[in-house]
Amino acid sequence: MRRIRVLFISVFLNFAGFTLIIPVLPFSVGRYVAAPDVAFWMSAILAVYALCSFVAAPVLGAMSDRFGRRPVLLLSLCGSALGFAVFGVGGALWVLVLGRVLEGLTAGSISALYAYVADTHAPAERGPAFGMLGVAGGLGFMLGPVLGGLLGQMSLAAPLYGAAGLALLNALLVYLHLPESHSAESRSGGLRWGQFNAIGQLGAALRDRRLRLLFAVVFCFAFGSVVLQSNLAVLLKERLSFNPAAIGLVLAGIGVMDIVSQGLVATRLLPRFGERRVAGSGLLINGLGLVLLALLAIFPVLPLLVCGIAMFTFGDGLFQPSVSALIADAAPVGRQGEVQGANQAQQSIARMFGPLASAWLYGLFAGAPYAAAAIVVFLAAGTLLMLRPPAPSRPGSTGDHQCPQNPGHT
Numbered sequence: 001m002r003r004i005r006v007l008f009i010s011v012f013l014n015f016a017g018f019t020l021i022i023p024v025l026p027f028s029v030g031r032y033v034a035a036p037d038v039a040f041w042m043s044a045i046l047a048v049y050a051l052c053s054f055v056a057a058p059v060l061g062a063m064s065d066r067f068g069r070r071p072v073l074l075l076s077l078c079g080s081a082l083g084f085a086v087f088g089v090g091g092a093l094w095v096l097v098l099g100r101v102l103e104g105l106t107a108g109s110i111s112a113l114y115a116y117v118a119d120t121h122a123p124a125e126r127g128p129a130f131g132m133l134g135v136a137g138g139l140g141f142m143l144g145p146v147l148g149g150l151l152g153q154m155s156l157a158a159p160l161y162g163a164a165g166l167a168l169l170n171a172l173l174v175y176l177h178l179p180e181s182h183s184a185e186s187r188s189g190g191l192r193w194g195q196f197n198a199i200g201q202l203g204a205a206l207r208d209r210r211l212r213l214l215f216a217v218v219f220c221f222a223f224g225s226v227v228l229q230s231n232l233a234v235l236l237k238e239r240l241s242f243n244p245a246a247i248g249l250v251l252a253g254i255g256v257m258d259i260v261s262q263g264l265v266a267t268r269l270l271p272r273f274g275e276r277r278v279a280g281s282g283l284l285i286n287g288l289g290l291v292l293l294a295l296l297a298i299f300p301v302l303p304l305l306v307c308g309i310a311m312f313t314f315g316d317g318l319f320q321p322s323v324s325a326l327i328a329d330a331a332p333v334g335r336q337g338e339v340q341g342a343n344q345a346q347q348s349i350a351r352m353f354g355p356l357a358s359a360w361l362y363g364l365f366a367g368a369p370y371a372a373a374a375i376v377v378f379l380a381a382g383t384l385l386m387l388r389p390p391a392p393s394r395p396g397s398t399g400d401h402q403c404p405q406n407p408g409h410t
Contacts, residue, residue: 003120004129006178007113008136010073010170014109015140017080017166020148020159021087022251023244026233028156032093039234039362041093043355045100046230050351052104057348058201060108061341064115065334068180072112072337074171079106081167088160099160111340118328118336119181126328127270130321134262138317142255149248182337205342210330213383215346218323220380221283222350224290224373228312230355231362231369232293239300239366250305254313261317275322276384282318283381285311290374297367 029041064072083103087096113133121129151158205211236242236250261282269278289312296304331339361368 003178003181004132006173007116007133010173010178011113011133011136012140013166013170013173014077014113015137016144016147017084017140017163017170019141019144019251019255020151020163020166021084022229022233023145023149023248024152024156024159026237027152027244028087028090028096029093031090031156032096039231040359042234043230043359045097046226046355047352048097049100049104049107050226050348050355052101053107054345054348054352056105057108057111057344058338058341060106061111061115061337061339061344062201064108064112064182064337064341068182069112069116069119069337070174070178070180072108073116073174073178076106076109076112077167077171077174079103080109081164081171082106084160084164084167088157088164090157107344108341111337111344114324114328115337115340116178116181118331118340123325123329127275127321127325128267130324130328131262131267131270134266134317134321135259138255138258138260138262140255141258142252145248145251145255147248149243149245152244152248201338201342202345205339205346208330208332211327211339214323214327214330215343217279217283217380217384218327218343219346219350220376221286221319221323222347223354224286224377225316226351226354227290227358227369227373228293230358234362235293235297235366236305239297240302240305250309253306253309257310257313258317261314262321265314266318266321269318270322270325275326279319279322279326280381280385282315282320282322283377283384284315286315286319287374287377287381289313289315290370290377294367294370294374297365297370 025042026038029045030038033041060072060076080103083099083101083106085099086102087099089099090096114130117126117129117133147162148159151162206215232250233247236247240246242250266278266282289308289310292304292308292311296308327339327343328336357372358369361372
């Protein structure tokens, strides 16, 4: 139980640090570009981060298979601290870009944490375990933006330095209290040159029939999510005249719904209905939330915002732990970190091109990115719900667990 508590705190600090900076991003970028170009440059900065993450995530995942989860976690957290600090220093647009590059090149903490859960939990326990980590992320998402909005009232740099401090605190927690989960006997024999090729690693994962469908579904979901991440703050600023503190409160509401959906609902539905059905239902609800957010551009009223955010986040909370468990179960033995890294890399592709497409669509009509994302998410939901789950990759993994939780391996 001690390990799951440390993981809980680590995920909380990770999400709190990441979301701490969101309320001030449009204002930080707005210091260096004209108002009409803020949405484009915010999307470009997010795309740069995604590109670096795409290159680095599979390498870091393979490194975690070879050297263990703790070293990769520590490297990633220290890299995030440096990236946040550089972004906080600012002074020019290229410095903001440099900060995101540094953070993206060391973006392996989430894949390492997920691989850690797969190391320490039996297949039937992983969905609920990922749900508990989702609760931690929801708490971080709830408190981080509020604190970031308040700090942003003092200085636009203050949330960035706060995020750097949280990343360093997280690294200290991992160093002192999180034992290695990947035993020396289970580690890969060495790194191959192919493991430094993000495209090659992703291609290898996609050749596995157990992973191909899951990766495609996650890619569609990531595209919908990146629309929210890249444009929501701009939409709220321009259509509802929200300041950083108000944007922070909206994002805090996302955290509250994450806690409800992942901590209270998903953990109860997963043993009864299985990961595939819960994930597909979550995507349907997520897509309906995107439809409501698209309508917000036409009818900028608070109730529509609240309902859209609530449905988007509730669906997110059902989907994330379910699909994480499905991917962990489908990963071949001894390649958990590599598969998690490839999963992060293919999501980075969505986060690389999604913000640019979203910015272009936003320029045509503020609600267009959300409408396009809703279509993509609905297609993913239909695919996941209609197709039969692939055969399991190991004994005890069904792809649609319907057995009670086994309170061990923590």
